[in-house]
Amino acid sequence: MKGLAIYPGSFDPITLGHLNVIKRAAKVFDKIIVCVGSNPNKKSVFSMEERVEQVKKVCARFPNVEVDYSDRLLAEYCRSKDAHIIIRGLRALSDFEHECQMANFNRKMNPELDTFFLAADSKYTYLSSTAVKEMARYGADLSEYVPREILKEIELKFGNGGK
Numbered sequence: 001m002k003g004l005a006i007y008p009g010s011f012d013p014i015t016l017g018h019l020n021v022i023k024r025a026a027k028v029f030d031k032i033i034v035c036v037g038s039n040p041n042k043k044s045v046f047s048m049e050e051r052v053e054q055v056k057k058v059c060a061r062f063p064n065v066e067v068d069y070s071d072r073l074l075a076e077y078c079r080s081k082d083a084h085i086i087i088r089g090l091r092a093l094s095d096f097e098h099e100c101q102m103a104n105f106n107r108k109m110n111p112e113l114d115t116f117f118l119a120a121d122s123k124y125t126y127l128s129s130t131a132v133k134e135m136a137r138y139g140a141d142l143s144e145y146v147p148r149e150i151l152k153e154i155e156l157k158f159g160n161g162g163k
Ligand code: ADP
Pocket: 008, 009, 010, 011, 012, 015, 016, 017, 018, 021, 039, 042, 087, 088, 089, 090, 091, 095, 119, 120, 121, 124, 125, 126, 127, 128, 129
């Protein structure tokens, strides 16, 4: 499919579930911008700078994926990039209501904008940044959940670097 798509999220931190969405979307669209934002409902553990660096490290392997950040309203950010497509991942019914609301809100703010949903791979339906942080707090092995490029950094943040 032609064109540019924006994949927005908090990515606090980026997980293998996010990476799976990026990999699949990058095959479909000419270019993806992964846009790191801040979700006012969630206090982030990693700073914006840390999250952007992590996503950059992980996405370096994809020639058509760029990484950016924004504190603006998503619909406005998309307009500034002349982008008409937002990508979001759906894990479970519990994601659905909120995601539908956001998609409709964004289309109201910017009628040229549409949201494309990718169903989470069944391997990752239970995986969230929140679950990763919870496991990291208890020193669990994170290698099945986060990209290898950022594994050490996450362990260090939670004081598990000496394992
Ligand atoms: P936000 O705070 O904007 O929801 P997240 O970083 O939590 O940001 O999620 C960004 C997007 O990635 C959302 O669409 C979310 O549903 C999706 N996502 C998160 N985890 C997964 C996963 N394991 N598989 C597929 N999509 C996911």
